Amino acid sequence: MNMPILSVRNIEKSFGGIRAVRDVSFDVQKGEILGLIGPNGSGKSTLFNCILGQLKPERGEVEVQGRNVSGLRASQLNKLGVGRTFQQLSVFPKMSVLDNIILAGQEHHGSMLSRLFGPGDAGLTEAAERLISFFRLDHLRDTLAGSLSYGQQKLVDAAMAFMAGPSLVLLDEPAGGVNLTMLAHLKERLVAYNAEHGTTFVVIEHNMEFVMSLCTRVIVLAEGEVIAEGTPAEIRANPQVIDAYLGGGA
Ligand SMILES: Nc1ncnc2c1ncn2[C@@H]1O[C@H](COP(=O)(O)OP(=O)(O)OP(=O)(O)O)[C@@H](O)[C@H]1O
Known part of the structure; x- marks a missing residue:
């Protein structure tokens, strides 16, 4: 069995009396698209945030490719090939699509990309243009990001995360607020990126259609615990999962 790209071991995190995450453990293999679902507040x-070093768990460890990364900051994780997207968009509305993506590349300076292309702007521009083409945004290259549709901005956001050439990306509700046509495009491009680059994705998502058709495996959380894990078909048919959603009113 290959070494997992991500190992989450016995993570515990409480806020006052609320045990938000209770002894959660799972592995993610290279190239997987793993969905992390669960009712609101699960x-x-x-x-x-515990995996990405934005919260410090009371207990547990996180390993990336066998290396203990507990306590590392987001910028340090970035250098190890771990990227993320946020629920809230991180594009600068008054900058063009191209400049937003180049800027993201500059922030990842010293990353895999600069090892591949060198740190010069020409390399970054070339890489940004490749991602723009990949996401089929060529016609919007010089458009201000703020004037794009929400779904198009989500594509730019993903391109920004991919500028570091990450091997693992955690996507936080990529489908939220995106219309159906753009959703199909986003899903198709994420699957294509995964197939072309072998990039591993871990996806938090409320949109069941999206998650079940995008992911190769799904983990379900309820009240801070893993209650199920399996293929999308297994998860759809799991009575405990159905109960958790109906009980949680989601
Ligand atoms: N900073 C915080 N302070 C206090 N309680 C918190 C904090 N962050 C989360 N919680 C609580 O921890 C529990 C888990 O919340 P969390 O946001 O991780 O769930 P979630 O599954 O991401 O929910 P959603 O799908 O609604 O975004 C909830 O009971 C929430 O109220």
Whole structure:
């Protein structure tokens, strides 16, 4: 069995009396697209933030490719090939699509990309243009990001995360607020990126259609605990999962 790209071991995180994440453990293999779902308040964001060093868990460890990364900051994780997207867009509305993506590349200076292309702007511009083409945004290259549709901005956001050439990306509700046509495009491009680059994705998502058709495996959290894990078909048919959603009113 190959070494997992991500190992989450016995993570515990409480806020006062609320045990938001309770002894959660799972592995993610290279190239997987793993969905992390669960009713509102089940601990998904807290778990993401513990993995990404934005919250300090009381207990547990996180390993990336066998290396203990507990306590590392986001910028340090970035250098190890771990990227993320946020629920809230991180594009600068008054900058063009191209400049937003180049700027993201500059922030990842010293990352895999600069090892591949060198740190010069020409390399960054070339890489940004490749991602713009990949997401089929060529016609919007010089358009201000703020004037794009929400779904198009989500594509730019993903391109920005991919500028570091990450091997693992955690996507926080990529489908939120995106219309159906753009959703299909986003999903198709994420699957294509995964197939072309072998990039591993871990996806928090409320949109069941999206998550079940995008992901190769799904983990379900309820009240801070993993209650199920399996293929999308297994998860859809799991009575405990159905109960958790109906009980949680989601
Ligand atoms: N900073 C905080 N302070 C206090 N309680 C918090 C904090 N962050 C999260 N919680 C609580 O921890 C629990 C898990 O919340 P979390 O946001 O991780 O769930 P979630 O599954 O991401 O929810 P949603 O799907 O609604 O975003 C909830 O009971 C929430 O109220």
